[in-house]
Amino acid sequence: MNALSHEFDLSRTTMLPAVKRGAARDADTTKLASQWDAVHEAAAAIGVLAQLGRGDEDDAVKGLPDRALQLGGFEYEMVLRGVDDLAAVMQPGLRALLALSAQGQDTTSAALTLWQEFHKSRDAIIGFAPLN
Numbered sequence: 001m002n003a004l005s006h007e008f009d010l011s012r013t014t015m016l017p018a019v020k021r022g023a024a025r026d027a028d029t030t031k032l033a034s035q036w037d038a039v040h041e042a043a044a045a046i047g048v049l050a051q052l053g054r055g056d057e058d059d060a061v062k063g064l065p066d067r068a069l070q071l072g073g074f075e076y077e078m079v080l081r082g083v084d085d086l087a088a089v090m091q092p093g094l095r096a097l098l099a100l101s102a103q104g105q106d107t108t109s110a111a112l113t114l115w116q117e118f119h120k121s122r123d124a125i126i127g128f129a130p131l132n
Contacts, residue, residue, distance in 0.1 A: 033065040035083045042090045043118045049097050050111035060131040061122070067129040075128045082125035090118060 040061070044054040068079035093114045097107045 029065065029069050032068065032080050032083055035087050036065050039083065039087050039090050039118070039122075042094045043115065043122075046090075046094060046097065046111050046115045046118065049101060049107045050115045051108050052112070052115065060126050063131065064126055064129055067131070071129050078128045079125055082121070082128065086118070086121050086125065089121070090114075 040057065047054055064079065068076045097111050097114065100110070101107050
């Protein structure tokens, strides 16, 4: 029987990214806070299109960027990546909804689906830096 082989040498790799220090980390934190605000603005617009209105934000939502920065390490990196991924999903979704709305089409069902996905994703991201 032949064993599977591969040409990858993983002996010098690290699985987790190194924690950034100084200016690079500050830039990431600024990016994190602005993206966090932006996805919530997009979610508010989606809530209107879903005929739900603008949702309330509790302390767990408002303080996430600061909590992630205080935690640092793996949790910070996961929050940073999660928010970046969430922004990447929200942008085309909102664009599509706005295009449909501009054509006079009912966006309620599609907007509700995207709104629900936003909240599930947001809750998962908050799970990396929960409010104690």
